[in-house]
Amino acid sequence: MKTAVIVFPASNCDRDAQVALRNTFGSEPIMVWHGDATMPAVDLIVIPGGFSYGDYLRSGAMAANSPIMREVVTQANRGVRVLGICNGFQILSEAGLLPGVLMRNANLKFICRDVWLRVERNDTAFTALYTQNSAIRIPIANHDGNYFADDDTLAGLNQDNLVAFRYCDEGGNVTDGANPNGSLENIAGIYNKNLNVLGMMPHPERLMEAELGGTDGRPMFQGLVEVLAA
């Protein structure tokens, strides 16, 4: 199985993603520079967190138009799994692979702390090893994590069951108090219609080892290994 991590100027979670993929897939991911127009066919592409292009214009807007993103869109449309984390989620939404937009956090603050997420469904390649409706603990670290979409888009996401994760409390209850940034309906991550693209603000790649504070991120990568190998 082949995996790739796209690296933009000012990506800063690309190495964490690289280590997470190396340790779960047992092979070295290809690190692909944003300026490349092509890349080998792979089974999984990770768009990592960071501040690509210094968040100029809007978070993810410049990166979404970089040469490699045309290739990412092409592979995504072929069914290749794409995981966008934090800035990666912003880039995927700006590139049109996911609907909606990530706006400035409602309290205008950069928020860096662990949050609880309710796993909305576990029948996708990304969540196969999680229990449905369970609460997992994953860190967020962003200034622009406030998910917004128009009413029709939001209704469509709910109707097609495309919300991947919602901010919740430790018991899995989705409440206003558990919403860190003003995201509509506590949305922390969403799928595309074909369920092969996931964008999420929290960082599962940061919680892969007990020594680093927890392992709730590991089942995502382990699950991808199992699903992609099947």
Next chain:
Amino acid sequence: MKARIHVMLKNGVLDPQGKAVQHALGSLGFDGVNEVRQGKIIELELAETDTEAARSSVDEMCRKLLANMVIENYTIELES
């Protein structure tokens, strides 16, 4: 030709930065500011001399990059 593009959040989209500015104005003693909306202005120097061609090209630039149509509206001013 010069193009000046005003990008503003759509009505109904919460503007936390505008709210914070409104609050700051209030605390400086400027009463009676009912709402603040913050946007951005982008200026372009264009080689194009035909107004209609320029407008259509800038319109496409706005839709593809300069504005995010999910949350933002834009208006275009052209000066020759």
